Amino acid sequence: MSNLALTKQLPVKPKKARAEMAQIIGFLILLLVTVAMIMPLWFMLSTSLKTTKEMLAYPPSFIPDHFAWGNFKELFINTDIKFGRQYMNSLIVGVATVIGTVFSSSFVAFGFARYRAKGSTFFFMLVLSTLMLPYPAIMIPQFLLFTKLGLHDSLLPLILPSFFASAYMIFLLKQFFTTLPNELYDAGRIDGCREIRLYWSLTLPLSGPVLATVAIFSFIWSWNDLLAPVLYLDSQENFTLPIGMAAMLSSKFRIAPWNLMMAASLLSVLPIVVLFAIAQRRFVQGIVLTGIK
């Protein structure tokens, strides 16, 4: 950056003033937009702590008069909602999906990254082509298949496919695995490692960060998924959180329980916030690499 000093002297005064002006305007726009983006979050938080009466008041208050912590308790004790049970279901599906995706996708990506064979390019193109395959286009036969296997109204149809690798994750992991030096594997082979151990004891331990990215994103996709659970799950005890929350709208409440729903939304966002807090860099990397939010 030796020529940085050079360029700094170049601009003439009025231009510099204009550039500063533009920066100030940019700053103000960002400030406004940020406030606008954060506002709904704040509204979610404050509504979750309001009593029903205050929730319906106009104009809406930004800080509740007194904090109705009971809303959160209500979620878990109200037997019409079964929130705790559904939270558990979502966690089970999420964790199982993460395990399935991480191991199967890394296994497959290892194959694509390390071995050449007749047809390996063709199969990789096939992987890439499924990236664009819309779930609604294939959901009906998948649904019929799982229903015929007697898996209707169970969590298994949501979990099982993840054990057969995800195209996005194969792509992501393959990119990373090909950067690992060949010498490493040669050394491993000389030490008498079998190929499966090259995957398990050599590649996986070296791939912590990228595996974390895979884990985080597969968890979030599973956690937020609505369409597949809607197809498979019928009974309230088996609902995952998204359906359960959507069902609160149409349930037996006289007034739509917005405070309870916001409390539920808040709790449902919690795992993602926690993941975000401990692994912000993985989030950024994952979004940039996969293009998926």
Next chain:
Amino acid sequence: MKSTRESRREGRLFYFFISPWLIGFIVFALFPVLASLYYSFTEYDIIHTPEFIGFGNYTELFKDDQFWNSIKVTLKYTFISVPLTLFLSLIFAILINQKIPFRGLFRTAMYFPSMISGVSMALLWFWVFNPQAGLFNYFLSFFGVGTINWFLDENYAMWALIIMSFWGLGGGMLIFLAGLQGIPAHLLEAAKLDGAGRLRTFWNVTLPLLSPVFLFQLIIGLIDSFQVFTQAYTITQGGPNYSTWFYVYNIYINAFKNFRYGYASAMAWILLIAVTIITFIIMKLSNRYVYYEGGRER
């Protein structure tokens, strides 16, 4: 040169490692794609065996107002939401890329909301758009706008969904930001030394270098918005007066409420074809308009 025996061994290992995906591909992608093609030529309600009816489902679709309406609704959403979201996320990425205070904070605050998706987001915005006690009408009241019944009024429901979609632009912004930061500083400096102004530099240097990122986001954005379901299911149930009756919601209702799996499969196949064509066209266009640094790859 590897010996035949060695390369055969390598081949076996390759297929061993990719076997989970291969099985999954056949069972969860290839079979469903072919099966839904078959179902699309049948009348099928899961109880009786599929009855072959040729192009019956397709001819019925082309006369079905609901089908055309769902396409109209989906395209309207797509053509407004996707370009605007792209444009705004680019603008905000450029703003955040300036030397301004609190950059990191702005970045986090902008993209954090995009993490909240699905039903949590739908419920939150349903409440924000609540006509009586919601935040949005309260905000508009400062500008003298009267009460708008967002999701109860067919003229506004779609707009509410579009406004909602802007909330998720942080992810796109982040991708653009990464693209902007990947632009080599020496190119920008060279343009400056050549006497190019800020706008000129942006138009002739920054934008061409960003075009692959732009293209990528456009494809993802289009394909995502063709598949809108959560908002229709959670908030509007396709209403009011079918103004938010999205394409995938239409498939869902026909298959899983009306039990017309054959009819819905025909729609699913049309979606598949549409997605393929769009991807193909954009890729073709990109050969002409997208600039890949260091020549064309692949």
